[in-house]
Amino acid sequence: MGAFHAYDIRGVYGKDFDASVAYKVGYFLPSLLNASEVLVGRDCRVSSPEIHDALVKGIVDSGADVCDIGLSSTPMVYFATANYGFKASVQITASHNAPEYNGLKVSRENALPVGYDAGLGEIERRIEAGDPTPVAQSRGKVRTMDIRSDYFAFMRRYKGDYSNIKIAFDLSNGMANLFAKEIFGEGPAYIFDTIDGRFPNHEPNPLVASNREALSRLVLETGADVGVIYDGDADRVMFLDERGRFVAPDLVIALMSEYFIGERGEQNPVVLQEIRSSKAVAEYLAPLGAKVCTWKVGRAFAAPRLREIDGLWGGELAGHYYFKDFFYSDSGLLASEIVLRIVSSLKSRGETLGEYMDRLVRYRNSGEINFKLEHKKEAMDALKDFFSSLDTAIAGMDFDGYRLEFADWWFNVRPSNTEPYLRFICEAKDDELLALRIAQAKEIIAKFD
Numbered sequence: 001m002g003a004f005h006a007y008d009i010r011g012v013y014g015k016d017f018d019a020s021v022a023y024k025v026g027y028f029l030p031s032l033l034n035a036s037e038v039l040v041g042r043d044c045r046v047s048s049p050e051i052h053d054a055l056v057k058g059i060v061d062s063g064a065d066v067c068d069i070g071l072s073s074t075p076m077v078y079f080a081t082a083n084y085g086f087k088a089s090v091q092i093t094a095s096h097n098a099p100e101y102n103g104l105k106v107s108r109e110n111a112l113p114v115g116y117d118a119g120l121g122e123i124e125r126r127i128e129a130g131d132p133t134p135v136a137q138s139r140g141k142v143r144t145m146d147i148r149s150d151y152f153a154f155m156r157r158y159k160g161d162y163s164n165i166k167i168a169f170d171l172s173n174g175m176a177n178l179f180a181k182e183i184f185g186e187g188p189a190y191i192f193d194t195i196d197g198r199f200p201n202h203e204p205n206p207l208v209a210s211n212r213e214a215l216s217r218l219v220l221e222t223g224a225d226v227g228v229i230y231d232g233d234a235d236r237v238m239f240l241d242e243r244g245r246f247v248a249p250d251l252v253i254a255l256m257s258e259y260f261i262g263e264r265g266e267q268n269p270v271v272l273q274e275i276r277s278s279k280a281v282a283e284y285l286a287p288l289g290a291k292v293c294t295w296k297v298g299r300a301f302a303a304p305r306l307r308e309i310d311g312l313w314g315g316e317l318a319g320h321y322y323f324k325d326f327f328y329s330d331s332g333l334l335a336s337e338i339v340l341r342i343v344s345s346l347k348s349r350g351e352t353l354g355e356y357m358d359r360l361v362r363y364r365n366s367g368e369i370n371f372k373l374e375h376k377k378e379a380m381d382a383l384k385d386f387f388s389s390l391d392t393a394i395a396g397m398d399f400d401g402y403r404l405e406f407a408d409w410w411f412n413v414r415p416s417n418t419e420p421y422l423r424f425i426c427e428a429k430d431d432e433l434l435a436l437r438i439a440q441a442k443e444i445i446a447k448f449d
Contacts, residue, residue: 003103004124006116006417007300010094010103013047017103019054025104026058026090027133028123033108035088037065037140039080041072042092043175043233044197047102051092055104056142063136068144071195073175073234074105075331079154080147082111082327093175096205096231099198111327112307115300152182158325158334159183160341164348167340168224168240169193170215172204176230179333184340189222191215204232207318209246216244226343226353230332235299236319237332239339241354250277251360252335253315254284258342260312261288272306272314272322275400276412276425280362296400298417303328317368363409363427364434370421371445379422379448380413386444387411387437409433411441 003011009025011017030038038059042048059066069080074091081089087109094101106114114120167188171177173196181190191214192201202211206229219227219240227240239247247255253273260266268289273281274297282292295305299320306314307328314322321335322328343353373379384402387393395405401414401423411426424441428434 004116004120007113007298008103008105008115009120010097010101012100013051013102019050021127022051022054022104023058023061024127024133025106025123026055027062028058028126028131029088029090029106030059030062030064032119032122033088033114035064035086035108037067037086037088039067039069039077039084039086039089040092041069041074041077041080041089043073043094044071044173044195045092045094045099045102045232046197048092048197051102051104055090055092058133060140060142061133061135063138063140065140066142068142069147070144071175071178072147073178073333075235075326075329075333076147076151076178077105078107078111078327078329078331079151080145081107081109082329083150083154084147085109091233093233095233096203096207096236098203110307111303111329113300113303115298118300148178152179155179155183155333155337158337158341160337160344162187162340162344165225165340165344166223168215168218168222168227170206170212170218170227170229172206172211172230172232173197173199173201174204174230174232174234176234176332179234180230183333183337189218189224191218199232204230206231206236206238212238212240212246216240219244225347226340228336228340230336231319234332235330237321237336238319239336239353241357242352243354245354247353247357248278248361248365249315249319250274250281250317251357252321252339253277253313254281254360255342255356256313256315256321256335256338257285257288257290258345259338261290263341263345266312269312270309272302272309272311274302274316275397275403275414276317276368277315278363278365278427279405279410280360283362284360294397294403297414299330301400303330363429364431366424366426366434366438368423368425369438369441370416370423371449372421373445373449375448376415376422379445380415382444382448383411383413383424383441386440409437411437413441
């Protein structure tokens, strides 16, 4: 089945999976996670109610109960899972994907992600094997639960005084609409601030530059100090500076030290970054006493890793930010509250977000370049061999593709876990070297097309 991936179950609804698959996931999940009750939330996509009904029916037919929290952001499901002690939860969402997509994000006790190797693969095997799904002698029950008051009370602990800054929000017609105005009030400028699972204004993926254009204009029109844009299920967030420029999400990991080390006074924190992160992140944090650990891309890997290393915070190039305070899970809302505190503090001392981020940038970055090809491993090995023959690597990692670091540049090449792409990214000290390395990489990869 094409919908089962490393991190979640996701695809075009009606093509990659359908209600019968949702039913079977619901049926097999309680026994897999030894859960007598499963927490269920859903996003606003047009297909979500149908998937919800099938999933819930599968759960109760297996004999387990359902706690239904209704419309929710994905971090709200993480919060409820850990805060109330559920052993299993499912959020119905396709996150940042186009409207025709949908999916299921599964978590276990303590909001730890259930990826393909941790259980989704077993569910897929049972479905493909045609394992029977007889209705239990005692069907489960469904109860509803309103978690909003507890969730908002928790989140308000991190809200700062933003009265000295102007803020522009793009809520992407997604689940951020459930909480943004309640947390941040009516003072900021908002666009696309109604829930609409058709996502009529732009796809809910802030990593795509065209999806940020409306927010960039809003920042400039309103004279905002910062722009904030969430994805469809609000587990990711990205930022624009006062000039409407995109703020690199990996550099925000370093920016957050202003709050954790500067404001809270945390000593020698452990910070998690992923394998595509700029070298500037660790170079900035190390003198502040932080220990930076690098790991694989994706929540299925990042959330458990942050817990293992007892990290204080971490982040990804895709705009996920993980916090020990938030059950070692990712939260777009918590990340935005923290960054807005920092922007307010910067302004009070006469510095803009853009000026601060410009100081953090130390390398020229290619951005992630995607190649659609079949022979991914062969292409990866060819890149590794070629560049290793040019120079001696000063550091190397091979746990999520390859990352090789040289004296004045580095690269990472990795296969996508969710799409048929090979992903390449590199950084160099100057534009000329960056252009050369990109051209060399493209020439090598083209041989495997």
